[in-house]
Amino acid sequence: MSNEQSANPTYCTLHFLVRYGNWVALVFAVTPVVAGVGVWIAGMSIAFGIAGLVGGLFLYLIMRSYIELVRVIVDMLLPK
Numbered sequence: 001m002s003n004e005q006s007a008n009p010t011y012c013t014l015h016f017l018v019r020y021g022n023w024v025a026l027v028f029a030v031t032p033v034v035a036g037v038g039v040w041i042a043g044m045s046i047a048f049g050i051a052g053l054v055g056g057l058f059l060y061l062i063m064r065s066y067i068e069l070v071r072v073i074v075d076m077l078l079p080k
Helices: 012-041 046-077
Strands: none
Touching: 012 046
């Protein structure tokens, strides 16, 4: 093992998601809403705006549940 690799892994991605998970979920959820409204403003059907809103709400729910699952895993399974 090199000096950069230690016996205890740091799990940087998990710690990032624990710390910034609320913002990550929000950014992922806002993206389809902005895209749908942008397409609607560009002259397409309002259905794209509605689909973007519904997709954003669903994506927020999915991302929040994923972030909560990561937080439980980090809290219960990773060494302190």
